[in-house]
Amino acid sequence: MKSITIKQAWDGGEKCLHCSIRNLALFSDLQQDDFNLLHQPINEYMIPVGDELYTEKDKAHFVFTIRSGMIKLVHYLENGNYRIVRLLRPGDLAGIEALNGSRYLHHAIALQNTDVCRIPVEVIEQLNSNTPHLYKQLTASWQKVQSDADVWLVELTVGNSRQRVANLLLYLDDFSEEGSFYLPTREDIGALLGITTETASRIIAEFKRLGFLQVERQMAKIDKSKF
Amino acid sequence: MKSITIKQAWDGGEKCLHCSIRNLALFSDLQQDDFNLLHQPINEYMIPVGDELYTEKDKAHFVFTIRSGMIKLVHYLENGNYRIVRLLRPGDLAGIEALNGSRYLHHAIALQNTDVCRIPVEVIEQLNSNTPHLYKQLTASWQKVQSDADVWLVELTVGNSRQRVANLLLYLDDFSEEGSFYLPTREDIGALLGITTETASRIIAEFKRLGFLQVERQMAKIDKSKF
């Protein structure tokens, strides 16, 4: 965690209660009273582009909720190569493996400036033993992990490079309702899809030439009618 | 569930208490008393090769523990193609997504004759609200799903076909301590690795010629020193 910027900290769950993404997040089912059970601070951080939220080496003491931005979960191979195994968007949980007391399973790196809430494991355990309202959300989160992983596998590792890039663009487009979405670097696209940087670049360039894709800065729009 | 063979049914958890794979399974932390909470039968079935344990269409009422054999979880694509997204071996859970009351996420098909225990969702929910001993195992199961999915992604979708087949053989070899393991059909190997049946066949044949691999019936041995 190089240069994490702390934005806020508080003792109760007052802010959580009125959180703008609460309906997406872990605490959506909690009742007013449940928030009084929070005895450890939940902090909000901004992770700048390229910084790590956590790494595989870190002892896992916290679960994170993504409030805005995007996080990549990276698995490094022995040979120095790496593969991006998942992308996390607002409402997703990062590091739920912390609930098992183990270490984190990935390197979590910000693709954009990303706001997160850092929830101590003890808070979740305490809530779990004192209110029944969290359990369901946790189960749902685990299931989302499973189903995301499957979609990932099926959509992004099947077919030739062109199909995979197209599927990735559609997937990224789903992330954002504003019509444009963050386009990762060609190297990251390669790591996402298991192809080389050059192949990723060629295909993105081709899509731009054909008018399927417009890119400005790092933001992209696609013309879905042409897919 | 075409021709599922029922082997046993019982009311209490007597058999679970003395189950030979209990240390691998969901109930490993349960105490003697906890088993008295089981008020619905847990049945044991044998699923013959090729039969379905469940499909995506099925309402998810049960979680299954694999006692022996092997199950493939299959995700079908719209175009009729399919991809195997995970293999389940003894001790693994199938269909934990049932705990969310949803439908199953995959087709679960037996690759070998497979013994399973069928646990009603209600049993798990009841245990969860009456004893604290199950929660940890459930969390561990969810985490295993996540970590298996990542290993799968990293080991079996990276590199060229030869490397992937080699990794798959090593992965399958881990399944069985008896020195030999079940070798899937070439078509299934293709669906596991995202390559064509022909490519899978060519590489398996090459490994056999080179002496890396011996196959008898559907059982295989590998010479790890040559990998």
Next chain:
DNA sequence: CGGATCGTTGACAGGTATCAATGCTGGTGG
């Protein structure tokens, strides 16, 4: 302005899909 990083493009070799034909094997019925 200069350097660093990222993106694009070309040439070529090697890998993979595709289409097609042929071998192999286990199971079935005569």
Next chain:
DNA sequence: CCACCAGCATTGATACCTGTCAACGATCCG
């Protein structure tokens, strides 16, 4: 018991796709 069949495995030929190595362009930032 044997012949036959269906399904699976193997192999070949070819076109296409992708990785690799290399060069150059674009953009950002100090």
